[in-house]
Amino acid sequence: MQMTIGVIYAVLFWAATLVLVLGVANKIRIYAKVPAPLKIPTTPAPVTQGGVVIRMMQEVFLFKSLFRSDKLLWALGFLFHYAMLLIVIRHFRYVQEPIWGFVQFMQPFGKYAGFLFIIGLLGLLARRLFIDRVRYISAPSDIAMLLLLIMIGISGLLMSFVSHTDIVMVKAFFRGLITFDWQPLPTDGLLLLHLGLVAILMLIFPISKLLHAPGIFFSPTRNQVDNPREKRHVAPWAEELEKQNKMFLDELD
Amino acid sequence: MADYDVPEITGEDGIVDVPALQPDAMKSHGPWVSKPEFQDAMHFPTDFNMPEDVSAYGNTDTLVENWKERALDKMADLKGRYRSLQVFLDICVKCGACTDKCHYYLGTTDPKNMPVARQDLLRKVYRRYFTFAGKFFGKMGMPGFVGAAELDEDVVKDWYNYYHQCSQCRRCSVFCPYGIDTAEISMAAREILDHIGMGQKYCTEIMGKLNKIGNNLGLPEAALADTLEGLEEDIYDETGVEVKLPLDKKGAEILLITPSADFFAEPHVDGLMGYAKVFHELGLDWTLSSYASEGANFGMFIGSYENMRKISLRIRKAAQDLGVKRIVFGECGHAWRVAYSFLNTLAGPFDFLDQNYPIPQHVLEITEPALAAGKLNIDKSKNDDMVLTFHDSCNIARGSRMGAKPGGQFDIPRNVIRAVCNNFVDMPADTIHDATFCCGGGGGILTDDLMDIRIKGAQPRMEALKHVTDKHQVTHMAAICAICKSQFTKVVPYYGFSMDMIVSVHQLVSNAIFLTGQLTEEEIEAKEAAEEAEWAAAREKAAAEKAAKESEEAEKETSDK
Ligand code: SF4
Numbered sequence: 001m002q003m004t005i006g007v008i009y010a011v012l013f014w015a016a017t018l019v020l021v022l023g024v025a026n027k028i029r030i031y032a033k034v035p036a037p038l039k040i041p042t043t044p045a046p047v048t049q050g051g052v053v054i055r056m057m058q059e060v061f062l063f064k065s066l067f068r069s070d071k072l073l074w075a076l077g078f079l080f081h082y083a084m085l086l087i088v089i090r091h092f093r094y095v096q097e098p099i100w101g102f103v104q105f106m107q108p109f110g111k112y113a114g115f116l117f118i119i120g121l122l123g124l125l126a127r128r129l130f131i132d133r134v135r136y137i138s139a140p141s142d143i144a145m146l147l148l149l150i151m152i153g154i155s156g157l158l159m160s161f162v163s164h165t166d167i168v169m170v171k172a173f174f175r176g177l178i179t180f181d182w183q184p185l186p187t188d189g190l191l192l193l194h195l196g197l198v199a200i201l202m203l204i205f206p207i208s209k210l211l212h213a214p215g216i217f218f219s220p221t222r223n224q225v226d227n228p229r230e231k232r233h234v235a236p237w238a239e240e241l242e243k244q245n246k247m248f249l250d251e252l253d
Numbered sequence: 254m255a256d257y258d259v260p261e262i263t264g265e266d267g268i269v270d271v272p273a274l275q276p277d278a279m280k281s282h283g284p285w286v287s288k289p290e291f292q293d294a295m296h297f298p299t300d301f302n303m304p305e306d307v308s309a310y311g312n313t314d315t316l317v318e319n320w321k322e323r324a325l326d327k328m329a330d331l332k333g334r335y336r337s338l339q340v341f342l343d344i345c346v347k348c349g350a351c352t353d354k355c356h357y358y359l360g361t362t363d364p365k366n367m368p369v370a371r372q373d374l375l376r377k378v379y380r381r382y383f384t385f386a387g388k389f390f391g392k393m394g395m396p397g398f399v400g401a402a403e404l405d406e407d408v409v410k411d412w413y414n415y416y417h418q419c420s421q422c423r424r425c426s427v428f429c430p431y432g433i434d435t436a437e438i439s440m441a442a443r444e445i446l447d448h449i450g451m452g453q454k455y456c457t458e459i460m461g462k463l464n465k466i467g468n469n470l471g472l473p474e475a476a477l478a479d480t481l482e483g484l485e486e487d488i489y490d491e492t493g494v495e496v497k498l499p500l501d502k503k504g505a506e507i508l509l510i511t512p513s514a515d516f517f518a519e520p521h522v523d524g525l526m527g528y529a530k531v532f533h534e535l536g537l538d539w540t541l542s543s544y545a546s547e548g549a550n551f552g553m554f555i556g557s558y559e560n561m562r563k564i565s566l567r568i569r570k571a572a573q574d575l576g577v578k579r580i581v582f583g584e585c586g587h588a589w590r591v592a593y594s595f596l597n598t599l600a601g602p603f604d605f606l607d608q609n610y611p612i613p614q615h616v617l618e619i620t621e622p623a624l625a626a627g628k629l630n631i632d633k634s635k636n637d638d639m640v641l642t643f644h645d646s647c648n649i650a651r652g653s654r655m656g657a658k659p660g661g662q663f664d665i666p667r668n669v670i671r672a673v674c675n676n677f678v679d680m681p682a683d684t685i686h687d688a689t690f691c692c693g694g695g696g697g698i699l700t701d702d703l704m705d706i707r708i709k710g711a712q713p714r715m716e717a718l719k720h721v722t723d724k725h726q727v728t729h730m731a732a733i734c735a736i737c738k739s740q741f742t743k744v745v746p747y748y749g750f751s752m753d754m755i756v757s758v759h760q761l762v763s764n765a766i767f768l769t770g771q772l773t774e775e776e777i778e779a780k781e782a783a784e785e786a787e788w789a790a791a792r793e794k795a796a797a798e799k800a801a802k803e804s805e806e807a808e809k810e811t812s813d814k
């Protein structure tokens with residue numbers, strides 16, 4: 001039984017990883033390929049590439065624009081994302097051998113971050129349900145995604161603090177995944193739920209709004225240098241108009 | 254003034270409270286649709302017929318054959334050419350941070366005027382036809398689960414209506430954690446609408462005039478020359494100095510491109526006289542062009558790169574034909590965004606111009622350093638009858654820059670105002686600089702058939718203005734955009750202000766500047782009196798001569814008898 005489950009979950013995780021990696025890679029390829037024909041940074045914007053890197057870092061790590069627009073949302077989002085980061089770091093111990101000192105050090109923080117993770121998510125869910133504007137713009141999938149994350153968090157916390165699973169076997173399973181080696185998995189309901197939900201999260205990543213993670217780096221209003229007068233910026237399709245001396249794209253050869 | 258439902262303003266803290274949603278508060282047929290002849294000139298499809306009655310406008314009667322397929326094709330085309338569109342359609346997390354940032358939402362309470370909801374009108378179609386999730390749940394008959402929707406006529410009606418309730422002011426993009434700019438979505442949506450027979454009359458008609466005559470007003474060369482002459486006379490009468498406003502002067506150093514409203518509208522024209530005085534005083538050799546007598550470029554509003562480029566190329570041609578060395582832009586918001594951010598892309602490279610100056614340059618980038626260096630003789634007290642505040646134009650604030658430093662677009666106009674006026678007060682921080690609110694008339698909305706949205710969209714700015722007029726004795730608001738000036742002069746009376754309170758920044762410069770050789774007020778009075786006396790004497794003389802002649806004739810007659 002444990003072997004059968006191990007095989008099923010191994011296939012599931014390999015597939016989910018493949019979808020995640022290829023799907024996101026494909027999206028990144030598209031974002032990189034589609035040109036930005038005009039200079040549209042939201043100004044005031046940095047006038048150097050170095051400045052753009054700083055601007056982007058402030059957005060990615062500090063959610064700077066969000067801080068300006070909505071302090072409560074910023075706090076909840078910050079809590080949720082950084083708690084998730086700690087949790088992910090903590091989970092390295094289930095695949096690493098030997099475990100890095102840093103991951104060891106982060107272990108207790110990662111463990112209790114689970115609670116902050118849930119608090120942040122519940123706050124985000126409450127916003128969706130109780131603020132009329134946010135309720136209006138929420139699709140069922142937006143709520144479903146929060147529920148998915150909340151369930152991942154709760155099942156994880158239950159395993160950490162209430163009903164432990166056979167963690168040695170779990171670790172062997174994940175190390176086996178890396179070397180394409182079938183390993184058994186405990187037939188523990190909580191664990192299977194937790195892992196199944198994580199696989200779903202991986203599967204929907206490239207086809208959902210979770211693309212905001214890679215996408216922000218391609219956002220022209222944030223990643224462009226404000227130097228249109230100094231440096232001419234022309235997209236390939238627009239250059240074609242110039243080369244062929246035409247006004248409209250449908251006149252091109 | 255026609256009857257409109259005008260939002261109430263209190264002036265308390267200058268900030269509009271976020272209202273509760275009122276679905277469909279602004280549901281309407283949208284602005285007037287564009288006729289096939291206008292569309293033709295813009296190179297858009299024309300295989301549709303106009304409805305008989307205006308009330309049917311925007312009701313999809315004008316849709317072309319196979320409109321659905323053609324709309325989706327256009328969407329596919331655009332998302333393959335604009336990274337902004339492709340990325341923004343994908344990455345919105347529906348966090349809602351932008352929902353209370355749009356002046357049209359604040360002023361109308363219609364949920365579809367929340368930036369993210371406005372984007373979703375297009376995004377739900379993108380989701381349905383171009384993403385796995387949308388196709389999958391669409392096939393299962395529940396596209397709504399993932400925020401997708403079928404493309405039908407109701408969706409198109411919403412597009413037409415609500416994408417013409419967006420002034421492309423970019424305020425939402427400042428506050429979005431990913432910089433999602435609804436203006437980009439709006440522009441794409443209008444480009445799609447133009448390709449399925451639902452263009453907007455106001456924008457396309459105006460661009461047609463520009464392409465034919467050279468400016469949005471359709472003001473021909475002779476009339477323009479007359480107008481400029483009239484302005485020269487006005488300045489002469491007022492100062493006794495012959496300040497020129499040259500037109501098509503070959504070999505001039507500077508080509509001035511300014512919105513055509515500067516030629517006739519108030520208070521725009523006072524700004525134009527201000528630029529002329531500054532150029533005169535600095536000894537700059539400049540000219541206007543009749544071929545490129547328009548600063549505004551409505552191609553941006555409809556998201557048409559091709560039409561925007563076509564209009565921009567007129568400026569290049571005028572500069573080359575006249576043999577100028579520099580291009581300078583007058584006070585206009587959208588014009589300056591296109592000029593600053595896009596002109597080099599659309600109509601460059603400008604290797605034939607003097608590379609020692611920014612290309613193009615804003616007139617404030619000339620006036621401000623000149624004032625700072627004391628090159629202009631200024632009497633600030635001439636503006637003492639006013640307490641000023643300044644409205645940051647959205648497209649200048651968030652889509653361009655002035656000077657070398659980021660944020661120069663906020664400091665430079667303020668420096669100029671402070672250099673020529675004694676009394677200046679800023680409006681509340683959340684309503685200025687890059688958080689400024691659009692005037693309510695930008696982005697192709699400045700048309701009478703959209704008065705309702707224009708009035709309501711002005712509410713956040715009016716609230717801030719009311720605050721400084723009530724609490725800080727502000728009497729006038731200066732602007733540096735032709736659309737802002739036109740919109741405000743029309744809309745402020747609905748909020749209980751006088752239209753004269755709107756002034757151009759260069760109008761303030763014009764008031765305060767004392768030209769070399771300028772006559773003082775007494776001298777002008779004396780001059781006028783002398784002229785008057787001369788006239789009177791001449792009249793008397795003529796009358797006396799006439800009388801003498803008459804009596805002579807009478808005498809002759811009697812002697813003849
Ligand atoms: S702030 Fe940005 S991510 Fe959030 S809902 Fe608005 S557009 Fe979407």
Ligand code: SF4
Pocket residue numbers: 354355356357366367368371418419420421422423424425426434435436439691
């Ligand atoms: S660009 Fe301006 S008008 Fe358009 S949705 Fe954003 S805030 Fe509103």
